[in-house]
Amino acid sequence: MHEVVVVGGGLAGLTAACRLVQRGRDVVVLEAQDRVGGRTSAEAVHGASVDVGGQWIGPGQRRMVALAVELDLPTFPTFDTGRKVLDLAGTVTTYAGSIPSLPPHQLAVLQATIWRIDSMAAKIPAANPWDSPHARAWDRRTLAGWMAASIPSRTVRDVMRAAIRVIFGAEPEELSLLHALWYIGQGGGILSLAEIRGAAQDSRFVDGAHAVAIALARRLGERVRLAEPVGEVIEEDGGVRVVTAQGDHRAARAIIAVPPHMAVRMHFSPALPPERDALMQRMPMGATVKFHALYDRPFWRDADLSGEMVCTHGPVSVVFDNTSADGAHAALVGFCVGAAARRMGSLSPDDQQAAVTEVLVRGFGPRAQAMAGFLAKDWAADPWARGCPTAGMPAGVMSIYGPALRRPCGRVHWCGTETALEWTGYMEGAVESGERAADEVFALLA
Amino acid sequence: MHEVVVVGGGLAGLTAACRLVQRGRDVVVLEAQDRVGGRTSAEAVHGASVDVGGQWIGPGQRRMVALAVELDLPTFPTFDTGRKVLDLAGTVTTYAGSIPSLPPHQLAVLQATIWRIDSMAAKIPAANPWDSPHARAWDRRTLAGWMAASIPSRTVRDVMRAAIRVIFGAEPEELSLLHALWYIGQGGGILSLAEIRGAAQDSRFVDGAHAVAIALARRLGERVRLAEPVGEVIEEDGGVRVVTAQGDHRAARAIIAVPPHMAVRMHFSPALPPERDALMQRMPMGATVKFHALYDRPFWRDADLSGEMVCTHGPVSVVFDNTSADGAHAALVGFCVGAAARRMGSLSPDDQQAAVTEVLVRGFGPRAQAMAGFLAKDWAADPWARGCPTAGMPAGVMSIYGPALRRPCGRVHWCGTETALEWTGYMEGAVESGERAADEVFALLA
Known part of the structure; x- marks a missing residue:
């Protein structure tokens, strides 16, 4: 008999x-896999260990910054010196600064669009977006519908779409405007999510982001049980009994620290309330393939290119050094998203x-052909993630079912980056949600 | 060792x-509950047995019509004599015929809207809607987005919304335009789905629609195992092993006859392909509360009212005799849908x-107050349905993940009304999908 059983050994x-x-x-802590870390994970390619999952942190992510110091895990700035590449439906240009090389009127539209999105996002309360005055109206629209009606330039729409796709691992039509704005607001706005310096891609862990989870698990020692997937969560006798193939774990309370679309696969007794089940049916995980292309040297830097490339069309959405x-x-790292991720995932x-x-040659020249190693991780094929980076809400979900997101069900509590109040979808959000769930449970323990 | 194990004892x-x-x-056949029938089910109220799930069939549903004859289950026409009630945001009027009492210009808009929807729906192939020329464009929009842009009358939009909500158990913003059109086309158009005479609500079973499943199960006898929820489906040794709490069932092939959002809760080994898993994450079940109000006599008929009532706002969407x-x-039967279903489900x-x-008094006068019995079934609270009547696809799902809908995964085959090629979402669709899956498996058995 424990005081708390935590289901899921990711960062949350x-x-x-x-x-x-x-x-x-x-x-x-019961973890289904033979490793901790969830959507952070490391794999080897061409002698290097690379983060196949979450990897960046930014200065606005105070918990992750503090953890890096506390766990003695050094970070270093993401390389961003040089010009960036924009592949606009096959037409390749380069630009400096944070705004693509567009004609002045399109630049003005882009700036206005970013300003409008950020202003709307700033109006949405992190804890209860469903109570905001615009909740019903904004939840009735998809982000794509809003973009079509509000961005008077096809090129700017394409650029915004590329940014949105990478941030969410989803096409803008898959996302409720309300949910997207809530998410963007939590991360400090569009540029804070999309940019490198001072933003979400600011820094990397020298030993990889996966080292964070490993260090946390080391602190917990024997308390972490690997390879124990949870089948049932049963509330009985004034406590919970969590059933795995290895046996039962009893505790006063349970914290479910897996994403909603995975939590729905456990059997809960008593059955979860309708609104909680309905919510879990309605938060599909994004579709992302993350790839690493290794080279003998960072040849793009010779041409004063930073390694950053944004593509509005084709299999790859964004690339970074x-x-x-x-x-x-x-190495270059890149992301395929949504429909393109599905196609990429189906290839050998x-x-x-x-x-x-082919994409990298278009952006960085023929030297991109001489890869020393290549590794692609299709997160939709990962049986314990079934997608990445985060779960989205389609139109009509958040305003109706959102209130069930963090509401405990009896002795069962919820965390995970999807439930975060700051930086939802990011490692920072996972940590924030873990702290919140711990405090919630602590206050209720005898 | 069987030749086929069927998971789910609904009509499919x-x-x-x-x-x-x-x-x-x-x-x-392995059925989780202690009864067969799935989303058809009967309960008692005030001495009557009523269908708390699917109940109507129409002349276009040839399989169900044939089954009724074959199983010797008599049907009778749904009562529809008299005027109908339209509650337009609180303003109650009555009308005869199939078209509400609207001013001529709104009537013209309504007719044009129905014509446009039906013409678009007719262009979509039932078997492969994702291959239709408009698939990408129509899948990027929600049905609500299309309605907002294409119906130049708020009143007509409200009337259409009421019809859509009842048909799908979902708000139009929750649905992809492509998916909604595919669904509407399979049922022969909007009026064929929404109307009584000659349409989907034409007839009822004298002994209730649940009698169909009971009669089919009787034919199968001992082959149907009740109260055996399936936990795992394992492909091994040239066959499948299906694991329940009662033990293992081995067969050459498995047919999964539960809706996608329930199938995702079983553990499959080997893991299902990414596109199948992603699809199951993206087909939430509609939200419907179905209620029966019993009276000593059908008093509304005295006032030449048919018992049919359509409400554009408020807790109830539609009522029938x-x-x-x-x-x-x-009795009057009625449906609460979407957000209203959630609210209704949360009440005592x-x-x-x-x-x-309150709604029925507004429509049918003060005699509606004297109920002799009342029964409401919140399908979202049913642990083996978790919603009703059918699963919808939000924008951006069908064009990307649709091809996985019926594609077998090794020795695992899929049926259920969501996979139907005719009348998806209806009992007819369940039967059609069961026939198709049986033929698919039969052809592959040694």
Whole structure:
């Protein structure tokens, strides 16, 4: 009999467990896989260890910044020196600064669009977006519908679409305007999510972001049980019994630290309330394939290119320099999203590499052909994530079912980056949600 | 070791099983509940047995019509004599015929809207809507977005919204235009879905629609195992092993006859392909509360009212006369949908009855207050349906993930009304999908 059982050993669950243990509580963490970290994970390619999941942090993410210091995990700035590449439906140009090389009138439209989105986002309360005065109206529209009606330039719409696709792992038509604005607002606005310097892609962990979860799990020691997927969560006898193939774990309360579309796959007894079940049916995980292309040296830097490339069409949406901190492993990292992720995921590794190579050659020249290594991770194929980076809400979900997002169901509490009040969808949001869930449960323990 | 294991004892699964047994195959049906029928079900109220789930059939539904004859289950016409009630945002009028009492210019808009929707729907192939020339464009829009842009009258939009809400159990913003058109086209157009005579609400079963599933299950006898919820579906040793709490069932092939949002809750090994998993994450079940209000006599008929009432706003969307075939049990039946279903579901039975009474008094006069019995079924609270009547697809789903809808995954085949090629969402669609899945599997058995 424990005080708290945490289901899920990603950043949210590990944070919740550490916080409760720090306060003297007896906790067990049940993780389905043979590793911790959830949507942060490391794999080897061409002698390098790379983050196949979440990897960046920014200065606005105070919890992750503090964790890096506390866990003694050094970070370094993402490389962003040089010009960036814009591939506008096949037409490649380069630009400096944070705004693409567009004609002045399109630039004005882009600036106005960013300003409008950020102003709307700023009006939405993080804790209860469904109560905002615009909730019903904004939830009735898709982000794509708003963009079509509000951005009077096809090119700017295409550029915005590329940004949105990478941020959410989804096409703008898959997202409610209300949910998208809530998400953007939590991260400090569009540029704060899309940019490198001072923004969400500001810094990387020298030893990879996956090291954070490993360090947290080390603190928890034997309390973390790997390879124990949870089948049932049963509330009985004034507590909860969580059933895995290895046996039962009893506790006073449970924290479910997996995304909604995975939580729905557990059997809850008593059955969860209708609004909670309906919400979990309505938060599909984004579709993202993240790839690493390794090279003998970062040849793009020779041409004064930063390695950043944005594509409005085609298989790849965005590319960044991802060379290791010591410079030993030159790399570009990129993302395929939505329909393109599905297509990329269906290809053989060789065909994936060929498709990516074609894009990189267009952006960075023929030297991009000489890859030393290639690794693509299709998160939709990962049986315990089934998508990445985050769960979105289609139109009509948040205003109706949103209030069930964090509301405990009896002795069952919810966390995970999708429930965050700051930086939802990011590692920072996972940590924030873990802290919140731990505090919520701590206050209720005898 | 069986030849086929069918998971789910609703109309789709029972049909598939009967068809295979008829052709000499060895089949077992595993049903989670202690009854068959899925989204058809009967309950008692004030001495009457009423269909709390699907109940109507129409002349265009040839399989259900044939089944009624074959199973010797008599049907009778839905009562529709008299004027209908339209509650337009609180303003109540009555009308004859199939078109509400609107001013001539609004009537013209309504007719044009129906014509446009039906023409677009007719262009979409039932088997592969994702291949239609308009697939991408129509899937990028919600039905609500299309309505806002294409119906130049707020009143007509409100009337159409009421019809759509009842048909899908969802708000138009929750639905992709492509998916909605595909669905409407399969049922023969908007009026064919919304009307009584000659349409989807034409007839009722004297002994209730649930009798169909019971009769099919009787044919299968011991082959149907009740109260055996399936936890795992494992492909191994050239067959499948389906695991329930009662033990293992081995077969050459499996037919999964539960809706996608329930299938996702089973554990599949090997893991399902990414596009199948992603699809199941993206087909939430509609939200419908169906209520029966019983009276000592059908008093509305005295005032030449048919019992049909359409409300554009408020807790109830539509009401029909539901008096028993022998006239012994006078009843009105009605539906609360989407956000209104959530609110209704959260009320106590007394408060539900009070909310419904207020609507019925507005439509049918003060005699509606004297209910002899009241029963409301919130399908979102049903642990094995988790919604009703059908699963919808939000914008951006069908064009990307639709091809996974019926595609077998190894030895695992899919049916259920959501996979139908005719009358998807209806009992007819369930039967059609069961026949198709049975034929698909039969052709592959040794």
